[in-house]
Amino acid sequence: MKNSFDEIPQSFINKWQNIVDLLAKIFGIPAALIMKVENDYMKVFISSKSENNPYHIGCREHWNGLYCETVIKSQNKLKVANALKDEKWDKNPDIKLGMISYFGFPLNFPNGEPFGTICVLDRNENSYSEEYEQLLMQFKSVVELDLAMIQSLNITHDISENELVDQLLFQNKKLTESEKRFRTLAEIAVDSIILFEGQKLVFASRRFCEYVGIEPENVDKLTANDVISHIHPxxxxxxxxxxxxxxxxxxxxxxxxxxxLNPEGNYEWLQNNTTATYDSSGKVLQRIVQVRDITKQVELENELKKLNADKDQFIRILGHDLRTPFNSLIGFSGLLLESLHEYDLQQIEEQVKIINQTSLKTYELLEQILLWVKSQSGQLELTIEQFDFQQESTSVVQAIENIAVKKGIQIDIIETEKKCLLADLNIFRTVLRNLISNAIKFTSPDGHISISAEKKEQSILIAVSDNGIGMDEKVMDKLWEIKNDYTSKGTNGETGTGFGLKLCKELVERHGGKIWAESVPGKGSKFIFSLPV
Incomplete structure (x- = not known):
């Protein structure tokens, strides 16, 4: 058995490495792994960088009673608390490495084809709690959604576009459902304990007393108002x-x-887990309150929500915005093929031009998506160099001015004095090209676009201005966030994904700069981005 996808982008490998490192740390075990199927072998694909981990990346083991072999063949989770006490597993090869307990899940591509497993191993007997199982299932979903996206970019594989989109959406649904059931249980601090007898506070642990600024021996003097004054308004x-x-x-x-409010003057997220007893009349007799710091958990959940929103947008683009140009390519190329012997040279040329233009636009969108994914995963390396603003702006304009010429739009580069920028040249070109293309799209025929640079304090402000249709505040609020699915047609009915401006924001902020828009409906827009000097 082998899987058909051998190339995993480095950005995903780095993310998976972080996942197994986090698993090993939270579980408190020596080894967390992502294993990969290779014919009749299991290969260590990702291994946690934890102490006393005997598994090294690249090591292979023939299928011969392995834990992971059972997981893949059964397509079910496998939990072995102590292989030495289990006749089925007491001769498992991992025992030679001192690993006597195992817990793992299968990892599959969207079509059900096995990729491998995600698993943890321990030198001690370990029953792995339900909370740990939920955590491992959550990371299984994250990795499988990554596999779906990786496979989707390989557009030459033997699967239809509709099936691919359906599978991606199905994986996304599974991840969303999983997140609703998932609650992170990484305990960062010791829980506080509070005991009430009736309405009277009779005991509070030192940690809680520190929160409210009272000595433990004076806890009986603590009032409800004292506690409420520390709660966020x-x-x-x-x-x-x-x-x-x-x-x-x-x-x-x-x-x-x-x-x-904690003693350091910062707000922390707390979770009160209360157990209460009542008398026959319903009056509360006693309450034991366990106060847990869940700040890290809330931050992680918010990050997961953002990640899922970004992936939703990514899948939407693959499922909708790429389907449209591909349908055009299929339609026009099919028509050309069917009528090839009936068309004259001029008709053939017209069809080929449409196919070529659609292909170029689709390729540009793919390039932007891949650049965004690379930046999101932290793998976008900046190559900072000095270059001339006038020269490079002219180069960008020349590459796309044919679109402006067709609409009769004039583009001017305004520079009162020579300015040299210090930035990643390719990214500067990408941002400027997107902003100029956007200005052309929303400027009426015979309009005007200007490009300028101005030094202000410790930044250079680059602006692209037009006298087009402009925007109101509600539209401008939707421009930048990936979660906002907003786009509109241009003055000549031009369509787009709205993805370009979101990419610009990502790239400018990677430089330590900012990007914003100023606009008046009916009078035009001005997009400005800053680059540090």
């Missing part, structure tokens, strides 16, 4: 309502999440 009403409703309903267990 936006959470006070929520906190009070949740607690009162839970007690009124005589809930034995309830949880409240809120922000509280």
């Amino acid at each position: 936006d959470d006070i009403e929520h906190y009070g309502r949740e607690m009162q409703e839970s007690l009124a309903q005589q809930k034995k267990h309830y949880t409240i999440e809120f922000r509280m």
Whole structure:
């Protein structure tokens, strides 16, 4: 058995390395792995950089009773708490390395073809809690969604476009559902414990006393107002309502999440897990409150939500914006093929021009998507060099001015004094080309576009101005975020994805600069980005 995809982009390898390193750290075990199928062998593809990890990247083992072999063949999770106590596993090859416990899940491509496994191993007996299982399942979903995206970029493989899009959307749905069930359980700090007898606070651990600025021996003097004064103003009403409703309903267990001011003067996310007992009349007798710092968990969940939103956008582009040009390519090339002997040379030339233009636009969109993915994954390396603003701006204009000429639009480069920029030249060209193309799109025939550079304090401000249709504030608010699916047609009905401006923001910020827009409806727009001097 082998998988048909051998090339994994380095950016994904780096991300997967971070995943296994995090798994090893959270689980407290020596080895977390991503294994890859290679014919009748299992290969260590990614290995955690943890102490006493005996597995090295590139090592291979023949299929002969391996844990991962069972996971792949059964397509189910496998949990072995102690192989030495299990007759089925007491001769497993991993025991020679001192690894007696195993927990793993299969990793598959969208079509069900096995890629390998994601697994953890320990030298000690380990039953792996339900929380750890949820965490491992979450990272399995992340890796499988990555595999779906990697496979989707290989447009020559034997699968139809519709099937590919459906599979990507299906994987995305699985990830979204998984995230709803997932709650990170990485405990960063020791939990605080609070004990109430009736409404009276009788005990609070030192950590909680530090939060509210009181000595433990004086905890009986702590009032409700003392606690409330440390809760974030936006959470006070929520906190009070949740607690009162839970007690009124005589809930034995309830949880409240809120922000509280720590001794350093910063707000942290806390989670109150309360166990309550009541008398026969419903009066609360005792409450034991476990207060857990979940700041890291909330940040991770927010990051996962952002990651999923970005992937949603990525999949939308693949599923919609790429489908349209490919349909055009298929349609026009099919028509040309069918009518080749009936068309004269001029008709053939017209068809070929359409196919060529569509191909170039599609290729440019793919290039932008790949550049965005590279930047998002932190793998975009900047090559900083000095270059002349006038010279490079002229080069960019010359490359796309034929589009402006067709609309009768004049483009001027305004430079009051010679300016040399210090930036990544290719990225500067990409940003400027996108902004000029956008200006051409939304400028009426016989309009005017100007490009200028101005030094201001420690930055150079590059501006692309037009006298086109302009925008209102609501439109400008939707321009930059990847989660906002907004685009509109140009003055000649030109279409686009709206992806170019989002890419510009990503690339400018990678340089330590900023990008923004100024516009008046009906009078034109001005897009400005800054580059540090």
